[in-house]
Amino acid sequence: MKEKQKESKRRPPFLSTLNAPCIELSGNRELLIEGSKGVLEYSTDSVRINTGGMLVNVSGRELNLRCISDSALIIDGFIMSLSFTV
Amino acid sequence: MLLDLLRMVRGSVEFSVSGKYPERFINITSRHRVRLWNVHRSDSRFTACMYRSDYRRIRPLARGAGVRLQVISKNGMPTMLFRYRERVGILIGACAFILSIFVMSLFIWSIDITGLETVSRSQMNDVLREHGLYIGAFKPSLDVRKLSRDVMIERHEIGWMAVNMTGSYASVEIKEEAVPPEVEDVYSPCNVKAKSDGVIVRIEAAEGETVVMEGSGVIEGQLIVSGIRTDEQGTHRLVHADARVMARTTRQASFSMSEQMKLLRPNGEDAERQMLEFLGLRLPYRVNAVDSPSAVSNTDTEVPAPLGITLPIGVVTDHVNALSEEEMILDDNSAEELLQQEARLYEAFALQNCTIESREYRLKHNDGVYTLYATYTCVEDIALSEPIGTDENTDLTPYVAPTEKKDL
Numbered sequence: 001m002k003e004k005q006k007e008s009k010r011r012p013p014f015l016s017t018l019n020a021p022c023i024e025l026s027g028n029r030e031l032l033i034e035g036s037k038g039v040l041e042y043s044t045d046s047v048r049i050n051t052g053g054m055l056v057n058v059s060g061r062e063l064n065l066r067c068i069s070d071s072a073l074i075i076d077g078f079i080m081s082l083s084f085t086v
Numbered sequence: 087m088l089l090d091l092l093r094m095v096r097g098s099v100e101f102s103v104s105g106k107y108p109e110r111f112i113n114i115t116s117r118h119r120v121r122l123w124n125v126h127r128s129d130s131r132f133t134a135c136m137y138r139s140d141y142r143r144i145r146p147l148a149r150g151a152g153v154r155l156q157v158i159s160k161n162g163m164p165t166m167l168f169r170y171r172e173r174v175g176i177l178i179g180a181c182a183f184i185l186s187i188f189v190m191s192l193f194i195w196s197i198d199i200t201g202l203e204t205v206s207r208s209q210m211n212d213v214l215r216e217h218g219l220y221i222g223a224f225k226p227s228l229d230v231r232k233l234s235r236d237v238m239i240e241r242h243e244i245g246w247m248a249v250n251m252t253g254s255y256a257s258v259e260i261k262e263e264a265v266p267p268e269v270e271d272v273y274s275p276c277n278v279k280a281k282s283d284g285v286i287v288r289i290e291a292a293e294g295e296t297v298v299m300e301g302s303g304v305i306e307g308q309l310i311v312s313g314i315r316t317d318e319q320g321t322h323r324l325v326h327a328d329a330r331v332m333a334r335t336t337r338q339a340s341f342s343m344s345e346q347m348k349l350l351r352p353n354g355e356d357a358e359r360q361m362l363e364f365l366g367l368r369l370p371y372r373v374n375a376v377d378s379p380s381a382v383s384n385t386d387t388e389v390p391a392p393l394g395i396t397l398p399i400g401v402v403t404d405h406v407n408a409l410s411e412e413e414m415i416l417d418d419n420s421a422e423e424l425l426q427q428e429a430r431l432y433e434a435f436a437l438q439n440c441t442i443e444s445r446e447y448r449l450k451h452n453d454g455v456y457t458l459y460a461t462y463t464c465v466e467d468i469a470l471s472e473p474i475g476t477d478e479n480t481d482l483t484p485y486v487a488p489t490e491k492k493d494l
Contacts, residue, residue, distance in 0.1 A: 038112075039109050039113060040109060041109060042109050042112070042132070044127045063127075065112075066124065067122070068112060068115075068116050068121065068122040
């Protein structure tokens with residue numbers, strides 16, 4: 001019983017992950033972000049996306065927004081780095 | 087693939103966005119649930135695509151975002167329809183095409199019959215036609231199960247039949263009835279007699295008592311192998327006499343022909359007729375005729391079958407060659423040659439089970455008629471089985487050959 005309680009304490013609470021974006025990276029060629037709140041900056045070298053709780057910075061070469069909907073977007077191109085600003 | 091099809095059906099607009107904050111425009115459009123795709127940045131502006139229906143309602147939003155929109159191209163079906171809105175012919179043509187495809191799919195275009203062995207294809211085509219399956223038949227009115235059942239009942243030689251419809255193509259699969267082999271009667275008592283006159287060359291008796299010697303002459307109906315056997319105790323036993331009796335026989339035949347002959351020969355005049363065949367109907371479009379009462383025609387049918395699909399349309403070409411009648415009088419040599427040809431046909435068909443040892447022809451010319459008399463010396467099997475009656479009147483006295491009588 002005690003071990004089970006310890007395990008449940010180690011896990012992050014489920015509700016806290018609801019506001020976080022879901023990011024899926026396919027190699028360094030494609031990035032899918034679900035839960036975006038808007039594009040703050042877009043150029044062929046970098047894209048900055050607001051996800052509510054944090055900013056996602058994608059930098060690389062020949063970056064394109066392949067598809068944008070109200071809550072998700074797909075970036076393709078050569079992704080060199082991915083950083084988060086909380 | 088599916089997405090591309092959807093975009094083509096709904097129609098899309100490729101446009102460029104220029105202004106101070108193009109990102110703002112992206113955010114406003116996404117907030118209004120407008121989908122953008124293929125967003126490319128180039129210098130101070132970017133290009134993107136969206137549905138044609140969405141483009142109408144984002145123009146005021148673009149004004150609010152402080153950007154300028156410029157249409158690069160419009161694609162998809164609505165654009166195409168708008169472009170050709172005044173060309174009614176294209177619309178009518180497209181509708182007629184779709185309608186014709188729909189109507190044509192209601193008829194049988196081609197029929198393929200497989201599995202025929204003894205029944206001829208034309209015979210089977212006629213039977214199927216009688217039951218409503220033919221090129222050009224109205225498909226919804228066909229009951230293929232009933233058709234298969236009726237054909238199987240009508241034609242006993244067809245053991246199993248199935249009609250499979252694939253679109254407008256009917257595939258008829260047939261399995262013919264297996265004919266049971268004839269069971270040879272080897273138990274009922276019988277004699278072997280001579281079928282015709284001849285001189286016995288060889289007797290191969292499998293069962294029964296041989297009563298005629300090799301080399302002796304026999305007449306038609308004479309007993310050769312007896313079915314009554316007598317053992318050492320003098321008891322008679324009836325057996326099924328079986329033998330192969332090879333005898334030298336003489337056959338005669340005569341062939342006649344008049345010395346005046348009428349021949350039909352092509353005179354070089356020909357004509358070609360062409361017809362368009364559509365669902366079994368023939369519409370002539372090129373009509374020519376030859377100026378002769380006698381003619382021979384040869385018909386070719388060309389049916390296009392792109393990608394293995396037989397189309398219901400074809401061109402039937404009828405080549406007609408005119409014949410003229412010529413009268414000629416035969417001399418002895420040509421008459422003999424023609425009559426010998428007839429004799430050779432007779433040998434091939436009537437004497438096919440005989441080995442012809444020698445043949446002799448004799449030509450006679452009487453009252454304008456040539457007659458060829460042919461005499462053949464053959465070696466053939468003259469055995470003829472004749473059953474022995476087994477009722478109370480049957481005479482079971484064994485046959486005694488004349489030679490045996492002499493010995494006694």
